[in-house]
Amino acid sequence: MQLKPIGYVRSPIADRKQMPPLGVPAEVEVLPEYAEGLLHIDKHSHLWILTWLHTATREPLQVNPRGAENAVHGVFALRSPTRPNPIGLTAVGVRWREGTRIGVSLLDFVDGTPVIDIKPYLATRDMIYGATSAQIGRPADREAIRASLLMQAEFFGLDIAAPAVEQAAAIVAHFRAEVLGFHDAPGIRVTAPEGRGDLADAFMAMVRVRPGNGSLRFHALPAVWMECAAGRAEYPV
Amino acid sequence: MQLKPIGYVRSPIADRKQMPPLGVPAEVEVLPEYAEGLLHIDKHSHLWILTWLHTATREPLQVNPRGAENAVHGVFALRSPTRPNPIGLTAVGVRWREGTRIGVSLLDFVDGTPVIDIKPYLATRDMIYGATSAQIGRPADREAIRASLLMQAEFFGLDIAAPAVEQAAAIVAHFRAEVLGFHDAPGIRVTAPEGRGDLADAFMAMVRVRPGNGSLRFHALPAVWMECAAGRAEYPV
Numbered sequence: 001m002q003l004k005p006i007g008y009v010r011s012p013i014a015d016r017k018q019m020p021p022l023g024v025p026a027e028v029e030v031l032p033e034y035a036e037g038l039l040h041i042d043k044h045s046h047l048w049i050l051t052w053l054h055t056a057t058r059e060p061l062q063v064n065p066r067g068a069e070n071a072v073h074g075v076f077a078l079r080s081p082t083r084p085n086p087i088g089l090t091a092v093g094v095r096w097r098e099g100t101r102i103g104v105s106l107l108d109f110v111d112g113t114p115v116i117d118i119k120p121y122l123a124t125r126d127m128i129y130g131a132t133s134a135q136i137g138r139p140a141d142r143e144a145i146r147a148s149l150l151m152q153a154e155f156f157g158l159d160i161a162a163p164a165v166e167q168a169a170a171i172v173a174h175f176r177a178e179v180l181g182f183h184d185a186p187g188i189r190v191t192a193p194e195g196r197g198d199l200a201d202a203f204m205a206m207v208r209v210r211p212g213n214g215s216l217r218f219h220a221l222p223a224v225w226m227e228c229a230a231g232r233a234e235y236p237v
Numbered sequence: 238m239q240l241k242p243i244g245y246v247r248s249p250i251a252d253r254k255q256m257p258p259l260g261v262p263a264e265v266e267v268l269p270e271y272a273e274g275l276l277h278i279d280k281h282s283h284l285w286i287l288t289w290l291h292t293a294t295r296e297p298l299q300v301n302p303r304g305a306e307n308a309v310h311g312v313f314a315l316r317s318p319t320r321p322n323p324i325g326l327t328a329v330g331v332r333w334r335e336g337t338r339i340g341v342s343l344l345d346f347v348d349g350t351p352v353i354d355i356k357p358y359l360a361t362r363d364m365i366y367g368a369t370s371a372q373i374g375r376p377a378d379r380e381a382i383r384a385s386l387l388m389q390a391e392f393f394g395l396d397i398a399a400p401a402v403e404q405a406a407a408i409v410a411h412f413r414a415e416v417l418g419f420h421d422a423p424g425i426r427v428t429a430p431e432g433r434g435d436l437a438d439a440f441m442a443m444v445r446v447r448p449g450n451g452s453l454r455f456h457a458l459p460a461v462w463m464e465c466a467a468g469r470a471e472y473p474v
Contacts, residue, residue, distance in 0.1 A: 001240035001289050001351065003322050022362075030313075034321060037298040039311035043371035050324060052238050061274040074276035076267075076355040079362075084271060085240050085353045087287060089326070091363055114238065116322045118313040123368040123445060124385055125259075125316075126328055130394020131360040134280035148361055157367020158449070197448030208360060210441065211434030212395070 003052060005114035006034045007100070014111040016055060016081075021066070021144065022151055023090065023108030028115055030100040037118075042097060046121035046155075049107060051088035052114045056081035067137025078136065088113070091121055093154070106151060129208055135184035142177040149173060149206045156205030168202030171224055171235045179231040191217045191225040193237065199224065240289060242351035243271045244337070251348040253292060253318075258303070258381065259388055260327065260345030265352055267337040274355075279334060283358035283392075286344060288325035289351045293318035304374025315373065325350070328358055330391070343388060366445055372421035379414040386410060386443045393442030405439030408461055408472045416468040428454045428462040430474065436461065 007030035013019050028049055030038060041047070062072045063082050075083040092104035102118075139145045149169040150160045158165050176182065190203045200216060203209055203224075209216035219225075224235045244267035250256050265286060267275060278284070299309045300319050312320040329341035339355075376382045386406040387397045395402050413419065427440045437453060440446055440461075446453035456462075461472045 001242070001353070003238035003240065005238070006321050034298060034313075037311040037313040037321070039299055039309065039314060040373075041311060041314040043314060043373065044368075045370070046365050046368040048326065050322075050326075061271060062276055072276065074274040074278060076271075076274040077276060077278040077280060077357055079356055079359065083354060084243050084274070085287075087324070087354050089285065089287075089356060091365055093365075116238070117320060117324050119316055119326060120314055120370060121365055121368045122316065122370060123365065124389055127364055127366060127368065127389070127445075128283050128328055128358055128360065128392040129364060129366065129442065130392060131281075131283040131358045131364065133282070133357060133359060136277075136280065152361055152364070155365040155367060157447075164449070197451070197453075199449075201447045201449030204441075204447065205366065208364075210394075210438045212401070212436075212438030214434070216434075 003116050005031065005052070005116065007031050007115040009051065009107065009109045009111060009113040009115060011107065011109065011111040016110050019108055019110060021108070022147060023106040025095070026104060026107040028102045028104060028118065030102070032100060035100045038100065041118070041120070044094070044120040046091055046093050047104070048119040048121055049090050049092055049104070049109070049115060050117040050119070051109050052116050053081040053086035053088045054114060055110070056086035058084050058086060065137045067139065073136065087116070105154070132186070138182045142173050145173045145176055153202060153205045156201065158201055158205055162198065164196070164198035165202050167237060168199055168206060171226065172206050175226045175233055179226070179233050183230070185228040185230045188226065188228045189215050189217070191219050193222055194218045194220055199237065240353050242268070242289070242353065244268050244352040246288065246344065246346045246348060246350040246352060248344065248346065248348040253347050256345055256347060258345070259384060260343040262332070263341060263344040265339045265341060265355065267339070267352070269337060272337050275337065278355070278357070281331070281357040283328055283330050284341070285356040285358055286327050286329055286341070286346070286352060287354040287356070288346050289353050290318040290323035290325045291351060292347070293323035295321050295323060302374045304376065310373065324353070342391070369423070375419045379410050382410045382413055390439060390442045393438065395438055395442055399435065401433070401435035402439050404474060405436055405443060408463065409443045412463045412470055416463070416470050420467070422465040422467045425463065425465045426452050426454070428456050430459055431455045431457055436474065
């Protein structure tokens with residue numbers, strides 16, 4: 001069970017402490033001897049980048065996650081780099097490719113991190129819209145929420161410059177920060193204006209609501225309602 | 238870059254040739270010395286299981302994928318076990334846990350496969366609804382399509398015993414087999430009856446349509462229309 005590097009991350013960020021939580025645009029440079037393995041990789045819009053987190057420690061088995069300083073968790077319940085086998089796993093969008101260099105969207109590995117595998121992201125196998133996680137850490141601030149929401153919108157296939165996406169991100173970030181006090185709340189329900197498929201898409205991307213279980217509804221008003229057990233708010237749109 | 242097993246797969250299937258493409262219900266047994274790492278893993282509905290594919294070969298760098306016997310691909314464009322670092326990556330739903338034993342939904346690793354990491358599935362980072370892949374291999378038959386559609390519905394959070402899910406799976410499987418001749422077709426559009434959120438959910442799960450770009454529409458008829466450049470079909474519902 002001996003790994004060999006098949007390439008390296010090329011990133012403007014070399015210091016882990018400087019890395020934003022969601023990463024930065026970066027490159028994956030595959031070693032020439034593995035170039036053949038890239039044949040037809042352009043069939044895929046998104047890839048998994050697997051790395052060896054060479055600066056991580058392999059112990060302990062429990063750590064305090066980011067944003068939860070007094071809540072120790074097992075490392076298998078976290079995406080922390082600290083783990084017995086420090087393998088990094090991040091999904092990225094492919095921006096461009098020039099031979100063995102692949103330009104990718106947000107990647108959270110520092111410059112020089114050894115790449116150990118590249119796999120295609122297969123929506124039929126990897127896309128779990130229904131996955132839920134109880135809250136682990138709190139986001140740093142409303143801007144951190146907004147950055148995460150925009151990444152989720154982009155992964156959903158939306159144009160993050162579209163006004164509806166901006167508006168939905170502002171609504172969800174406000175609701176989570178001001179109404180929920182940065183706590184997660186299961187069972188959020190959204191009511192959006194009829195005929196506003198663009199807003200419906202954005203709330204599906206960011207809150208994972210859906211019409212079939214009543215978590216996404218429509219009404220004739222020019223407003224978005226956000227509701228859950230912990231509170232409700234109304235936003236004109 | 239030396240891996241150590243943190244557990245093993247316990248599966249009723251011991252022979253890779255007998256493994257169904259999507260896997261079978263199985264267990265992950267974590268070694269006692271790593272039990273501490275599982276603290277709070279129950280916060281997550283779904284997990285990534287990373288394994289060392291001990292029966293795989295690390296060469297060549299190009300192979301013929303399943304269902305595409307005359308179409309060589311680079312291994313980084315495939316999920317084939319053949320790759321320089323034979324790491325397996327499969328997302329599973331957690332069914333139960335008893336101490337260090339975790340019962341999981343469909344897992345495609347044979348009995349005895351070394352587990353090298355367990356990570357939580359984070360919908361905010363891992364869920365790429367908009368990911369697209371050009372077709373690689375053809376499904377074996379309509380039943381293989383149906384099995385994949387039902388797994389996608391379950392990952393979407395739907396009850397796969399619900400009549401709407403069964404019906405949507407039958408419609409999509411028929412359309413792909415009979416109208417598209419098992420070819421993938423980008424740009425499928427679905428029109429579903431108004432007020433049938435259950436069908437809308439099912440088509441979002443299985444075809445990844447969405448209202449904002451017009452790929453999911455509604456009408457007042459008791460019928461589902463499936464359309465793309467390659468053909469169209471109408472199904473009473």
